[in-house]
Amino acid sequence: MPCTIELSNEKREAQLEELKAAKCRLQKEFEELSAELSIVHKPKDVIDLHIQRLKEYNELRDVGLRLTQLIADEKACKVKDVFEEMGYEVAD
Amino acid sequence: MGVSTPTNNSQHCKQTNKKRSTVVSPMGNHQQLPPTPYTLTKSCIPRVHKESIEERKLANRLKLLNNELKKQVDSYKKTNNQLGQAIKILRKYDQETKILLLIDKWRSISQGGMSYMLNSTLLKIDRMGGYEELRRKELEAEKRKIEYQVDDRLQDEMDNVLESEEFKALPDEDQEEYKARMQNRIDEMTIWKEKELLKLDEKLKSNSEKEMTMRELSQRLKVDYDLVFAE
Numbered sequence: 001m002p003c004t005i006e007l008s009n010e011k012r013e014a015q016l017e018e019l020k021a022a023k024c025r026l027q028k029e030f031e032e033l034s035a036e037l038s039i040v041h042k043p044k045d046v047i048d049l050h051i052q053r054l055k056e057y058n059e060l061r062d063v064g065l066r067l068t069q070l071i072a073d074e075k076a077c078k079v080k081d082v083f084e085e086m087g088y089e090v091a092d
Numbered sequence: 093m094g095v096s097t098p099t100n101n102s103q104h105c106k107q108t109n110k111k112r113s114t115v116v117s118p119m120g121n122h123q124q125l126p127p128t129p130y131t132l133t134k135s136c137i138p139r140v141h142k143e144s145i146e147e148r149k150l151a152n153r154l155k156l157l158n159n160e161l162k163k164q165v166d167s168y169k170k171t172n173n174q175l176g177q178a179i180k181i182l183r184k185y186d187q188e189t190k191i192l193l194l195i196d197k198w199r200s201i202s203q204g205g206m207s208y209m210l211n212s213t214l215l216k217i218d219r220m221g222g223y224e225e226l227r228r229k230e231l232e233a234e235k236r237k238i239e240y241q242v243d244d245r246l247q248d249e250m251d252n253v254l255e256s257e258e259f260k261a262l263p264d265e266d267q268e269e270y271k272a273r274m275q276n277r278i279d280e281m282t283i284w285k286e287k288e289l290l291k292l293d294e295k296l297k298s299n300s301e302k303e304m305t306m307r308e309l310s311q312r313l314k315v316d317y318d319l320v321f322a323e
Contacts, residue, residue, distance in 0.1 A: 005154040012161035019168035026175035033182040043178035050181050053191050056319070060198035063315055067205030070313075074212060086204050088197060 202320045210309050223303050231292045238292075242285040250274040 030043060041049065068082045075082070083090050181188060217226050253259050253274070259267065310317035 005151065005158050009154060009158050009161060012158065012165055016161060016165055016168065019165060019172060022172050023168055023175070026172055026179065030175050030179050030182070033179060033185075037182060037185050039182070043174045046178040046181055047174060050188065053188070053195065057191055057195050057198065059316065059319055060195060060202055063320060064198045064201035064205060067202060067209065067313075067315070071205060071208055083201075086201060088201055 199320065199322070202315075206306060206310065206313075206315065206320060209313065210304065210306055213304055213309060217304060226304075228296060231296050234292055235289055238285055238288050242281050246274075246278050246281060250278070 034040070039046070065079075068079050068086075071082050072079045080090060217223050220226060220229070250271075254271070259270070262270075306321070307317050310320070
């Protein structure tokens with residue numbers, strides 16, 4: 001039992017050293033990219049903001065498509081025509 | 093005679109030796125038995141006990157160290173994972189910029205769509221006599237709905253029961269109890285109906301809006317107003 005745990009500890013210590021080294025590399029790369037892009041957010045904030053934006057985009061797109069469908073039905077024309085009238089492409 | 097005498101002496105000596113050895117052996121065994129088992133017992137039990145205690149302490153220390161190492165490993169994994177994801181986003185930050193542009197596009201489309209729908213709705217409202225007329229009609233419809241929900245079915249049901257042969261066959265006491273229970277239900281429904289109708293009347297009187305608003309239209313169309321008109 002102690003031998004097994006000791007072996008596990010040695011493996012974990014080696015793993016820990018690897019992870020520390022990896023963190024240094026990643027941290028450096030993140031800081032370089034942030035500097036290039038003039039971004040001051042922390043890594044987690046970058047991720048959270050990205051997710052929030054994707055969510056907002058998806059929700060707005062759903063609303064936009066639904067409204068243009070309502071308008072198309074009311075006008076008895078195609079959704080594509082409604083978009084053209086607004087000056088937008090349907091794509092994206 | 094002389095020869096006979098030595099022979100007798102030898103035999104006597106032998107006999108004496110035998111007796112002595114017999115006496116000595118039991119004494120030897122007796123002396124050896126007590127210490128041997130006692131010594132073994134002492135040397136074995138304490139040793140095993142100490143070793144097991146030390147082993148347990150060592151095992152516990154190793155377990156604690158193992159847990160601590162695991163926590164640190166998990167923490168670094170989480171941090172490195174976040175850094176990795178953030179780096180992916182930053183490497184393709186033009187995509188992030190594109191998302192922002194798409195958000196602007198679809199917000200404009202949604203706002204334009206809502207604007208069109210509001211104009212369209214306002215025209216329809218005018219054609220049916222104005223906003224107040226619209227609200228009045230809607231509230232009247234809700235009243236009819238409540239009236240229908242609380243029609244006379246309950247009273248008819250009660251009357252049917254009261255006129256049935258089975259009911260008349262019941263003891264007077266049971267009949268009175270049933271009547272009271274049914275009447276109670278009817279009374280409760282009547283009170284509820286009157287309260288709801290009163291609410292609708294108050295709603296019509298206190299209506300402060302003179303025209304359909306964008307926020308109200310958003311609510312009717314099930315559109316998130318704050319999402320579309322965030323800016």
